[in-house]
Amino acid sequence: MNASNQPASVQTPWLWPVLVTTTVALFVASLKVGSAPIPLWDLATGNAGPEAATLSLILAEIRLPRAILAVFVGGTLGLCGAVLQGLLRNPLAEPGLLGASSAGALGAVIALYFGLTATLPLALPLGGIAGAVLGIMLILFLAGRGARPSTLILAGVAVNSLAGALTALALNLAPSPFASLEIVFWMLGSLADRSFEDVTIVLPFVLLGWPILLMLRRPLEALTLGEDVASSLGFDLRHLQLRVVLATGLTVGACVSVSGNIGFVGLMVPHLLRPWVGHHPGRLVAPSALGGAALLLGADLLTRSPVLGQELKLGVVTALLGAPLFLHLLWHLRTRLL
Amino acid sequence: MVSSPEGYTGGWTRRVGRWLPMMALLAAGIASATPQRIVSINLCADQLLMTLLPRERLISVTHLAADPTQSMMAGQARGVPVNHGRADEVVRLKPDLVVAGRYSQTQTVALLRALGIPVLELDVPSSTEQLIKQMDDLGQRLGVSQTAHIEIERFRRALDELDRSELPNRPLAALYRVNRGTEGRDTLIGELMHRAGMRNVADELGVRRWGTLPMESLLLAQPDIIIVEQSSDRQPAMAHQFLRHPALRRLLAETQTALLDSRDWSCAGPWLTRPLAQLVQTRARWSDALTEPATVQTPP
Amino acid sequence: MTLEATSINLTLGGRTILTDASVRVDTGRVIGLLGPNGAGKSTLLRSLAGLEPSAESKRTLDGVAAPTRANREWACKVAYLPQTGDLSWPVTVREVVALGRLPHHTGPWGSQSAQDRAIVDLAMQQADVNSLANRPADALSGGERARVMLARALATEPDYLLADEPVAGLDPGHQLQVMELLRARAGAGMGVLVVLHDLTLACRYCDEVMLLYAGRVVAQGRPVEVLNPDNMAKVFGVRVLAADTPDGPVRIPMARLRENTP
Numbered sequence: 001m002n003a004s005n006q007p008a009s010v011q012t013p014w015l016w017p018v019l020v021t022t023t024v025a026l027f028v029a030s031l032k033v034g035s036a037p038i039p040l041w042d043l044a045t046g047n048a049g050p051e052a053a054t055l056s057l058i059l060a061e062i063r064l065p066r067a068i069l070a071v072f073v074g075g076t077l078g079l080c081g082a083v084l085q086g087l088l089r090n091p092l093a094e095p096g097l098l099g100a101s102s103a104g105a106l107g108a109v110i111a112l113y114f115g116l117t118a119t120l121p122l123a124l125p126l127g128g129i130a131g132a133v134l135g136i137m138l139i140l141f142l143a144g145r146g147a148r149p150s151t152l153i154l155a156g157v158a159v160n161s162l163a164g165a166l167t168a169l170a171l172n173l174a175p176s177p178f179a180s181l182e183i184v185f186w187m188l189g190s191l192a193d194r195s196f197e198d199v200t201i202v203l204p205f206v207l208l209g210w211p212i213l214l215m216l217r218r219p220l221e222a223l224t225l226g227e228d229v230a231s232s233l234g235f236d237l238r239h240l241q242l243r244v245v246l247a248t249g250l251t252v253g254a255c256v257s258v259s260g261n262i263g264f265v266g267l268m269v270p271h272l273l274r275p276w277v278g279h280h281p282g283r284l285v286a287p288s289a290l291g292g293a294a295l296l297l298g299a300d301l302l303t304r305s306p307v308l309g310q311e312l313k314l315g316v317v318t319a320l321l322g323a324p325l326f327l328h329l330l331w332h333l334r335t336r337l338l
Numbered sequence: 339m340v341s342s343p344e345g346y347t348g349g350w351t352r353r354v355g356r357w358l359p360m361m362a363l364l365a366a367g368i369a370s371a372t373p374q375r376i377v378s379i380n381l382c383a384d385q386l387l388m389t390l391l392p393r394e395r396l397i398s399v400t401h402l403a404a405d406p407t408q409s410m411m412a413g414q415a416r417g418v419p420v421n422h423g424r425a426d427e428v429v430r431l432k433p434d435l436v437v438a439g440r441y442s443q444t445q446t447v448a449l450l451r452a453l454g455i456p457v458l459e460l461d462v463p464s465s466t467e468q469l470i471k472q473m474d475d476l477g478q479r480l481g482v483s484q485t486a487h488i489e490i491e492r493f494r495r496a497l498d499e500l501d502r503s504e505l506p507n508r509p510l511a512a513l514y515r516v517n518r519g520t521e522g523r524d525t526l527i528g529e530l531m532h533r534a535g536m537r538n539v540a541d542e543l544g545v546r547r548w549g550t551l552p553m554e555s556l557l558l559a560q561p562d563i564i565i566v567e568q569s570s571d572r573q574p575a576m577a578h579q580f581l582r583h584p585a586l587r588r589l590l591a592e593t594q595t596a597l598l599d600s601r602d603w604s605c606a607g608p609w610l611t612r613p614l615a616q617l618v619q620t621r622a623r624w625s626d627a628l629t630e631p632a633t634v635q636t637p638p
Numbered sequence: 639m640t641l642e643a644t645s646i647n648l649t650l651g652g653r654t655i656l657t658d659a660s661v662r663v664d665t666g667r668v669i670g671l672l673g674p675n676g677a678g679k680s681t682l683l684r685s686l687a688g689l690e691p692s693a694e695s696k697r698t699l700d701g702v703a704a705p706t707r708a709n710r711e712w713a714c715k716v717a718y719l720p721q722t723g724d725l726s727w728p729v730t731v732r733e734v735v736a737l738g739r740l741p742h743h744t745g746p747w748g749s750q751s752a753q754d755r756a757i758v759d760l761a762m763q764q765a766d767v768n769s770l771a772n773r774p775a776d777a778l779s780g781g782e783r784a785r786v787m788l789a790r791a792l793a794t795e796p797d798y799l800l801a802d803e804p805v806a807g808l809d810p811g812h813q814l815q816v817m818e819l820l821r822a823r824a825g826a827g828m829g830v831l832v833v834l835h836d837l838t839l840a841c842r843y844c845d846e847v848m849l850l851y852a853g854r855v856v857a858q859g860r861p862v863e864v865l866n867p868d869n870m871a872k873v874f875g876v877r878v879l880a881a882d883t884p885d886g887p888v889r890i891p892m893a894r895l896r897e898n899t900p
Contacts, residue, residue: 223726226725228724231689232717232718236707280727
């Protein structure tokens with residue numbers, strides 16, 4: 001892959017400063033940009049004029065939860081992308097391509113449209129989690145241990161197709177007449193007009209799952225040399241797989257239940273950041289969270305751009321960015337993969 | 339046609355005279371070709387036909403018409419055989435005429451026509467004038483012009499009575515449909531809002547027919563009146579969840595709100611005076627609240 | 639101190655791979671594991687390393703039973719060096735060797751200390767891969783990569799090194815150098831179990847040799863005794879030229895014998 005003669009493994013010292021600055025800048029931009037520009041400083045100092053109350057309401061109840069969700073969802077997708085790529089030793093692994101996201105969407109759809117959320121509000125993220133966990137287990141079963149990369153991609157295609165078909169079926173059979181129209185939301189994702197209610201749905205699972213994922217740094221480093229050596233270096237692989245399944249299912253499932261299926265973030269972010277961490281799979285994990293947050297904040301800003309007449313779906317923007325990258329990766333890795 | 343060598347004027351009366359009995363017979367034939375067995379495969383057609391036709395000529399309506407969560411006329415539809423809009427059901431009923439919606443059932447319509455069954459397609463009217471014309475045409479086609487004209491007259495009178503479009507004070511109203519949608523001036527509900535003496539937020543957003551109303555835009559517009567579509571189906575869906583948004587709830591608590599039942603205006607017909615009356619009432623409440631700014635009341 | 643596994647029986651997919659095979663490595667000694675292809679040498683090595691969970695056997699380290707699951711303490715003491723050096727990402731040689739220090743780090747963020755760096759440098763020096771330190775490890779020749787992987791195993795500073803054909807693919811100079819290195823490490827107290835194909839190297843550098851044939855240990859003992867003409871004919875089906883030179887004993891396969899084609 002990278003045959004340059006430079007010391008490829010030196011971690012760029014300005015990686016974290018750049019990531020943090022970018023994320024913070026995009027977060028602030030998310031608060032300011034929209035149908036009306038919000039003057040944050042003026043609002044804070046009380047100089048915002050007669051519209052201050054409305055602007056404050058928009059800021060606090062609409063833009064803030066939306067930006068926070070973008071950080072949680074984007075961060076989750078980036079994190080899980082890095083972890084899955086490290087576990088499966090394949091740069092094409094990510095929750096979207098492997099079907100974890102669409103399986104999560106299926107679980108959420110069943111929970112919502114068949115009335116489970118009426119009795120238990122937590123049923124929505126729990127449904128998403130159940131779906132995502134099953135999706136990942138299926139992928140690992142089909143293409144986990146030592147499978148060729150092309151097998152992995154095909155397994156992802158299979159899981160995606162199955163989950164997508166079952167989701168369409170579920171929406172068709174759902175009692176509500178709106179259901180089959182809402183498939184667009186579940187397949188393409190959106191963060192428009194979300195509230196803090198959605199943030200509280202996602203928060204506990206992010207708090208549970210992210211630490212588990214961040215602590216996978218060492219086992220993933222060991223996997224650089226293959227499963228046998230990693231095992232001989234003292235890392236229990238079954239335990240590792242279990243943690244990956246659980247933490248990825250927990251976080252991706254909860255996020256998808258609120259945002260719909262947003263793809264390609266977990267593919268793009270680790271790929272872009274990998275050269276900056278010297279290609280180390282373990283060192284890639286934490287920066288990918290920040291990178292994912294930044295990417296989704298940026299994509300969400302694009303959906304609100306005044307250039308396009310109407311609001312674009314978030315998944316459309318990430319697909320427009322990610323699919324060409326996917327093709328590029330396939331092209332450059334084709335000798336290795338096929 | 340045979341040309342007469344006697345010249346234009348003279349031969350004309352004789353020609354007409356020769357064709358007159360034929361035409362009389364034709365007219366009688368047309369009169370007897372007034373469809374007697376009519377099937378409707380569209381909810382809006384169901385409701386219009388139930389308004390205009392005597393019961394024995396309407397031999398089937400859709401299952402939606404009999405569903406109280408979808409139709410205001412479910413009671414009237416009781417006892418009428420229901421169909422599900424499928425060609426095989428329709429064919430078995432042996433209708434003289436089938437009435438359908440223009441854009442929603444093109445396949446079924448094409449199939450029925452290929453089987454030799456006449457189909458009348460109803461457009462979605464985008465103004466009351468178009469609705470009135472539609473009712474008039476229907477009346478003629480179905481041979482119930484008298485009933486149609488009575489309904490049209492009643493409708494016109496009610497519209498005139500409820501017309502507040504000339505009032506000087508025009509509040510800004512936002513229509514917030516299920517799934518964050520709104521409608522503009524080139525739709526029926528848009529016209530009703532205008533007739534009720536309101537300005538439409540959709541105009542400011544450049545929406546002429548249908549569009550999305552992001553919550554931010556709704557808040558920024560600072561409308562005087564919010565018209566919320568209430569869906570009577572209680573089934574869970576993403577469409578309903580925007581109504582739970584804290585920002586919207588806060589806005590609704592502070593603004594005059596009209597809750598319109600979607601059964602009332604999802605189809606065009608003379609019953610549109612009901613939602614119009616609701617809008618007029620809401621406007622009146624708004625106007626009253628201006629003079630007594632103490633309380634803002636929303637209907638129970 | 640001893641690392642041993644007794645009475646290993648392993649069946650995979652209906653085939654019996656190892657039958658009642660026992661192996662024992664003492665610190666300070668180099669044990670050679672020889673046998674025809676498919677005799678089960680790699681499997682025996684892996685079983686001792688704890689990588690064959692389906693092997694029924696008892697593994698002990700200094701009399702203490704081995705843990706059933708991968709374990710950090712065990713990994714600090716026993717290093718495994720597979721035949722093919724898998725490498726998933728293009729990290730530098732130094733970073734590959736540094737992975738050998740992983741068992742010694744506690745906590746999720748274990749990072750390299752100055753001592754770690756010194757040990758890594760030493761390991762690279764011993765395996766003669768210093769000059770490659772900053773090269774991406776996927777841009778190396780087969781022999782260079784093999785030495786890098788050996789350095790990684792040495793960087794763990796284990797009590798026992800289990801190496802599967804560490805000199806396959808190396809040029810003669812580096813073959814000798816690696817065997818001398820293993821000999822020296824054994825002299826410093828490491829126990830080495832190494833799978834070999836070269837009879838001469840086995841004779842010259844191993845304290846003890848085990849001969850494996852069809853999943854069973856058929857001979858065990860001093861190399862010059864085990865690698866006798868009878869065993870060579872029975873196990874490999876070859877006639878071997880045996881000689882003694884000032885540099886050490888020599889065993890060279892000269893001709894294939896018709897009767898025994900393993």
